[in-house]
Amino acid sequence: MARWxxxxxxxxxxxxIALRYAPWLLGWFGRxxxxxxxxxxxxxxxxxxxxxxxxxxxxxLLLNLFRR
Numbered sequence: 001m002a003r004w005x006x007x008x009x010x011x012x013x014x015x016x017i018a019l020r021y022a023p024w025l026l027g028w029f030g031r032x033x034x035x036x037x038x039x040x041x042x043x044x045x046x047x048x049x050x051x052x053x054x055x056x057x058x059x060x061l062l063l064n065l066f067r068r
Contacts, residue, residue, distance in 0.1 A: 029051060030046075030048050030051050032048075032050040032051055032054070033050060034049050034050030034053075035047070035048045035049060035050050035051055036048075036049060
């Protein structure tokens with residue numbers, strides 16, 4: 001369990017550094033075809049369908065690789 005928490009912490013640290021110093025690397029994230037964005041007046045709705053499918057696929061593949 002401790003090993004997984006350390007890996008998760010290191011991953012979040014690297015993601016935070018990437019977002020802070022190189023935001024263009026993840027600029028496409030959330031703007032994929034299939035992500036729904038509705039803006040009208042003072043309200044905004046954002047439903048990242050394609051982005052969440054991509055994240056789910058990547059996490060599933062990584063977990064299957066680490067479990068074996």
